[in-house]
Amino acid sequence: MRLGFSTATTGLDYPQAFELAARLGLFLEIPYDLHEMDPRLPPARQLLEMGRAAGVEFTVHLPFVDLNLASLIPDVGKLSLERVRRSLEFAQTLGAYCGVLHTGKVAVRQLLALEMARRHLDTALQALTPLPIPVALENLALSPSDLLQGTDELADVLEAHPEYGFCLDVGHALVEGKEGQTEAYHQRFNGRLIHWHLHDNLGDRDSHLPVGLGRVNWSWVKEKLRDFKGTIALEVTGGLEGVEQSVHLLRSG
Structure with missing residues (x-):
């Protein structure tokens, strides 16, 4: 099981995150947005050297804050595309296993707006190819503003x-x-599945609880992870303890 955790949700700084990842044999998922927001954070080449020293590898969550590849406003879409391109260069420098990409939002679910947003998304995804690293599109559908709703649209x-x-x-x-939606996504897209995001909630909101504190069917998840060859990133709150608890549950028999 190639397991890691996101530094975005844990609240750990990089020295803490590298120490924990090295101790538990995990990779780090780097939130590119934070590197855009805070120039004090280490650049990609410095992160790469830190990773080599600690024996820690990477995945990257490509930008999503204020990013919309499907935007109905052309200038917003152009800026979003440029940000994703920069993040892919960052991820390539890290030698990241993969990058995770959100697919966009639409302000109103009106037919013309949906058609235009989907066209803009298609154009952007094509413009990013050839991809310098594997890129995984993530299921969202957390609110009506998320462009892609359900398995058919994805x-x-x-x-x-x-x-x-x-x-x-x-x-x-x-x-x-x-209940049942995770299984539906897995059944539909197992042949394209290269990365998992693992965290828990009570089904009411995207609360990113540590594994085992909500209603996710972890017995089913662990069964599907047993023969999975890609990467698996925890996106849990709770700091060091949240990661340790989640890793223990996932690795236990």
Whole structure:
């Protein structure tokens, strides 16, 4: 099991995160947004050297804060595309296993707006190819503003863009469709699945609880992870203890 954790949700700084990752044999998922926001954070080459010293590798969550590849406003879409390109260069420098990408939002679910947003998304995804690293599109559908709702709409995009893989976020799926939605995404896209996001919630909101503190069916998840060859990133709160608790549950028999 190639397991890691996101530094975005834990609240750990990089020295703490590298120490924990090295001790538990984990990789780090780097939130590119934070590096855009805070120039004091180490650049990619420095992070790479820190990782080599600690024996820690990486995945990258590509930008999503104020980012919308499907924006109906052309200037917003152009800036979003440029930000993703920069983040892919960052991830390539790190030698990241993969990058995770959000697919965009639409302000109103009106037919013309939806058609235009989907067209803009298709154009952006095509413009990013050839991809310098594997990129996984993540299931969202946490609110009506998320462009892609459910498995059918995500399937349309993945079928149109075979260069991209899929990231199954179990917490998002639970909020979207309650019990059974994670299984539905897995059954539909298992052949494209290259990355998982693991965290828990009570089905009411995307609370990113440590594994085992909510309603995600972890017995089912662990069964599916047993033979999975890709990467798995914890996106849990609770700091060091939240990561340790989650790792223990996932690695236990």
